[in-house]
Amino acid sequence: MMRPTPYRSWFLPLAAAAFFVVYSFLSLAAPLRFNSPDENSNYFFIGTFVADGRLWSFEPLNLVAPGLIHPRSVRVVDSFLVPGGFLGLPVLYGAAAKVFGMGVVPFLTPLLAALSALALSSIVRKYFGERAGLFAGLLLLIDPVWWYEASRPLMPNILFTALVIFSAWFLLAEPLLNARQGRPRRRWDVFWRADSALAGALCGLALAVRLSEVYWLALAAAVLVIASVRKLPWYKPALFAFFVTLTFLPFLFLNQSLYGSLSGTGYGPGFGGVSVDDMPAGRGARLLGPLLPYLFPLGFAPRTALTNFWTYGLSFFWWWSLIVGAALVAAAVKAVRLRRQGAKLARPAVIGACLGGLVCLWLILFYGSWTIRDNPDPRAVTIGTSYFRYWLPIFVLSVVPVAWALAALVEKLSAGRRWLAGFVLFAGLAVISAWAVFGAKEEGLLALRANLIRYDQEVSRAVARTERNALIVVDRADKLFFPERAVIYPFRSDATMSALTELSDHVPLYYYGISLPESDLRYLREEKLPPLGLTIDPLESFREESLYALHIAPIKARP
Numbered sequence: 001m002m003r004p005t006p007y008r009s010w011f012l013p014l015a016a017a018a019f020f021v022v023y024s025f026l027s028l029a030a031p032l033r034f035n036s037p038d039e040n041s042n043y044f045f046i047g048t049f050v051a052d053g054r055l056w057s058f059e060p061l062n063l064v065a066p067g068l069i070h071p072r073s074v075r076v077v078d079s080f081l082v083p084g085g086f087l088g089l090p091v092l093y094g095a096a097a098k099v100f101g102m103g104v105v106p107f108l109t110p111l112l113a114a115l116s117a118l119a120l121s122s123i124v125r126k127y128f129g130e131r132a133g134l135f136a137g138l139l140l141l142i143d144p145v146w147w148y149e150a151s152r153p154l155m156p157n158i159l160f161t162a163l164v165i166f167s168a169w170f171l172l173a174e175p176l177l178n179a180r181q182g183r184p185r186r187r188w189d190v191f192w193r194a195d196s197a198l199a200g201a202l203c204g205l206a207l208a209v210r211l212s213e214v215y216w217l218a219l220a221a222a223v224l225v226i227a228s229v230r231k232l233p234w235y236k237p238a239l240f241a242f243f244v245t246l247t248f249l250p251f252l253f254l255n256q257s258l259y260g261s262l263s264g265t266g267y268g269p270g271f272g273g274v275s276v277d278d279m280p281a282g283r284g285a286r287l288l289g290p291l292l293p294y295l296f297p298l299g300f301a302p303r304t305a306l307t308n309f310w311t312y313g314l315s316f317f318w319w320w321s322l323i324v325g326a327a328l329v330a331a332a333v334k335a336v337r338l339r340r341q342g343a344k345l346a347r348p349a350v351i352g353a354c355l356g357g358l359v360c361l362w363l364i365l366f367y368g369s370w371t372i373r374d375n376p377d378p379r380a381v382t383i384g385t386s387y388f389r390y391w392l393p394i395f396v397l398s399v400v401p402v403a404w405a406l407a408a409l410v411e412k413l414s415a416g417r418r419w420l421a422g423f424v425l426f427a428g429l430a431v432i433s434a435w436a437v438f439g440a441k442e443e444g445l446l447a448l449r450a451n452l453i454r455y456d457q458e459v460s461r462a463v464a465r466t467e468r469n470a471l472i473v474v475d476r477a478d479k480l481f482f483p484e485r486a487v488i489y490p491f492r493s494d495a496t497m498s499a500l501t502e503l504s505d506h507v508p509l510y511y512y513g514i515s516l517p518e519s520d521l522r523y524l525r526e527e528k529l530p531p532l533g534l535t536i537d538p539l540e541s542f543r544e545e546s547l548y549a550l551h552i553a554p555i556k557a558r559p
Contacts, residue, residue, distance in 0.1 A: 012121055012137045016114040019141045023110030023150040025438075030449045031456035032106070033480060035384075037072035039154035040479040042090055044074075045083050046105055046154075049094030055258060057081045061471060061486055064506055065499035069471070071478035071487050075259075075266050082258045084266040087251055088209030089156045106153040112162040113150030117141045119169040120399070126173050127348040128404050131411070136403035138426050144317055144433040145388045145395040151437070151445055156209050157389040161396060163206035164217070171199035171224075171240065193235060200240035204247025211265065215295075216362045216393075220355055227351045298370035305368025312387040313364070313394065319432060324398045327405035356397045363394055375442075376476070383436065384443030455480050458542040462512055465539055465547060470508040473500070473550070477512050500550065501532045509534075509550035515541055516548075529553065 021028075034040040045055050061069040062079040070076050073084040083090055097105050117137040125133025140146055149158050169175065174195040207214055225237055252262045259265065292300060314321045331353075335345055367390040374386050388395075406425070410418050438445045459480045466472065471486045473496060478487040488496055488503075491511055503509060516524070524536050535553040538546055 012118060012134055015138060015141055016117050019117070019147075019150075020107075020110050020114040023113055023147070024107055024153075025445055026151055026449060026452070027106035027110070027153055030452040033452050033456050033459075034154065035443075035448050035451060035479070036152070036155065037074075037479045038085060038156075039152065040071065040482065041073035041084055042093070042154040042156070043105065044483050045090040046094045046097055047102065049090055050097045050102060055083060055087060055090055055254070057483075059486065061503065061507065064502055065488070068488050068495060068499055069486055071482040072489065073266075074482075077259060082266065086156065086209060086211055086265060087254050087258075088205060088207075089154070089159055091208070091251070091254070092159070092205065093154075109153045109155070109158050110150055113146065113158050114141070116158075116162040116165045119165045119173075120396070122173045122175070123165075123169055124400060124403055127346075127352070128400075129407060132403045132407035135406050135422075136399050139399045139403055139406075139429075140396065142426065142430045142433045143395055143399060144320065144383075144436045145392060147433055148383055148437045148445070149389050149392060155389060157392050160206050160210040160213065161392050163202050163209065164393070165396070167199045167202035167206065169199075170195045170202065193239060196236040196239040197243045200243030201247045203240070204244040207244070207248050208251040212297075213393075215366065216359045219362060220359055223351070223355050223358065227347075296366060296369060298366065300365065301369040302365060304371065305365045308368040308371075308387060309364045309391075311381060312385055313391055316381060316383075317436065320398075323402055327401040330405045330408070331401050352400070356400070360394050360397060363391055367391060380442065382443045383440040384448075454543070458545065461540065461542070462547045466510055467508050470510055471503060473509065473511040473513075475513045477545070481512070497528070497532060500534060504534060504550065504552055510539075511536065511548040511550055512545060514544060515546040 034043065044057075048054055048057055056077075057080065059069050059076070059079060059081050062076055066079070067076045070081055075082050075084045093105055093108055096108060117140045120140050121133040121137030123133075124136035128136075146158075149155060152158075176194045176198075203217065207217070221240075225232065255264045256262050338345055367387065372386045375382060375384075406422075410421055413421055436444075441447065459477070463481070463484055466485060469486075471488060472481050473489070473491045474481060474487050475490045475492075478489050481487050486507070488499070490496065491513060500509060521536065521538075529535055529550075530553055533553050535551050536548050537551060539549050540547050
C-alpha cells in the first residue's frame with residue numbers, strides 16, 4: 001500500500017474545495033429563483049422555519065376556494081400551506097439558517113456534495129487501498145449526475161445521499177475509534193462507541209429527508225448485519241438502531257402536527273402523489289397482489305423499469321456506462337482468476353458487490369417502474385429528468401469499481417508516469433462531464449442560468465404590474481411568483497374556473513402564461529368567461545409569456 005505524501009494528502013481536499021465553488025455556479029451566477037417547484041417550496045418553508053419556527057403558513061384565500069390556492073409541491077391542510085414532500089430538508093437547512101442566516105442556504109448542498117467525496121474516499125481507502133480511495137473521491141466529484149444534482153441547491157437528493165455516505169463512513173471507517181487508537185481504553189469512554197451512534201443518527205436524518213428510501217436502506221442494513229454477525233459486537237447494531245429511531249422520531253410528531261397522522265407526508269394519498277389506480281398494472285404487479293402498494297407504491301413493471309434504466313441510466317451517459325462496464329468486467333475476471341488459483345476472495349469485496357447489486361436492482365425496479373412526466377415534452381430526454389436524482393445512489397456506487405480498476409491499472413505504470421496518467425485521465429473525464437453538465441440542451445446549467453435570469457427580469461416586471469394582494473392564475477409559473485403573490489393553477493381547469501367568480505369579489509385576478517393567440521382570447525371573452533361574470537385583457541407581453549388581467553365583466557356581458 002502506498003504511503004500518502006503531503007501532496008497526496010491534500011490533493012483531494014483541495015479538489016473538493018474547488019468543486020464546492022463549481023457546484024455553487026447557479027447560486028453565485030444566477031438570481032435567487034428556482035427552476036423546480038420542489039426547490040421553491042423548500043426555500044419558502046426554510047424561511048418560515050427560520051422566521052417563526054414553524055413549517056406552515058396560513059392562506060386566507062383557501063377559505064374562499066378550499067384547497068386551491070397553492071403552488072405545486074405545496075399542500076393545503078385546513079387552509080394552511082404545508083410542505084408537499086418530506087420534512088427533513090426544510091428542518092435541517094432551516095436549523096443551519098437559524099445559526100448562519102438565510103444566505104447560507106443555497107451553498108449547503110454544494111458543501112455537502114464536496115464533503116461526501118472525502119467521506120467516500122475514506123471508506124474505499126480502508127478496503128481497497130490509498131490510491132483507490134483517492135480515485136473514488138475524485139471520480140465522485142466529477143461524476144456528471146452527482147455534479148448536476150449538487151448544483152441544484154434545494155433538491156433533497158444530494159442531502160439524502162450525503163447523509164447516507166456520512167453514516168456509512170462512521171459505520172465502516174470508524175474515524176472516531178481510529179483517532180483514539182493507542183490511547184488507554186476506559187470502560188465508560190463514549191468515543192469508543194460513538195461511531196455507531198453517529199452513524200445511526202445520520203441514517204435517521206437521511207430517512208427524514210427521503211423516507212421513501214427506507215426499503216433499500218433496511219435491506220442494506222440487514223445484509224451488513226447478516227454478513228458480519230460473527231464478528232459484530234452486539235452494541236454496534238443496537239446503538240445504530242437506537243439512534244436511528246431517536247433521530248427520526250421527532251419527524252413523526254411533525255408529520256402528526258402538519259398532516260394529521262404519524263405516517264402522513266406531504267405527498268398525500270399514494271406515495272409521490274401516485275394513486276393506486278394510476279400504478280402500472282402488468283403481470284409483475286399482479287404477481288405481487290395485495291403486497292404491491294406496500295413494497296412498490298409507485299408500481300411494479302420490470303420491463304418498463306429496464307427500458308427506463310437503459311434510456312436514462314445507461315445510454316444518456318454512455319461513456320460513463322462503458323467505463324463502469326469495463327471496470328465490472330475487470331473485477332469479474334480477477335475474481336474468476338483468483339478462484340481458479342484456489343485463493344479466497346476478499347470478504348469486504350464480496351459483501352460490497354452483493355450489497356451494491358441488490359441496492360441497484362431495487363432502485364431500478366422501484367423508480368424505473370414509474371413513468372415520470374416532469375417535462376412539458378413527454379419525449380424529451382434531458383439531464384434534468386427526475387430519474388437521475390432518484391438513481392443517484394446507483395451512480396455513487398458505480399464510482400467504487402471504477403476507482404478500484406483505475407488504481408490497479410495505474411499501479412502497473414512506473415512511478416514517474418502514474419501521476420501524469422492520473423492527471424490526464426481525470427482531466428479528460430472532468431472536461432467530458434463539464435460539457436454534459438453545463439452544455440446539455442434545455443436543462444444544462446448554462447441553459448438554467450439563462451432561464452433564471454430571464455425569469456427574474458420578466459417576473460419582476462409582472463409582479464410590479466400587480467397588487468400585493470393579487471392572485472395570479474398560472475400553468476407552470478407558480479415556482480416564479482410564489483410567495484411574492486398568491487397563485488392558483490392550472491388555468492385550464494374546471495375547478496379553477498369555478499373558483500374565479502367568488503375569488504374576484506375578494507382580490508384582483510391575473511393570468512400569466514404562454515401568450516394566447518387571438519382565437520383563444522376571443523373564445524375566453526365570448527364563451528368561457530362571460531358565464532363566470534369575467535373577461536380578460538392583456539397587460540404586458542414578454543418573450544413567450546404574457547400577463548393578463550381578469551376583470552369583472554360589464555353587466556351586458558353577463559348571461
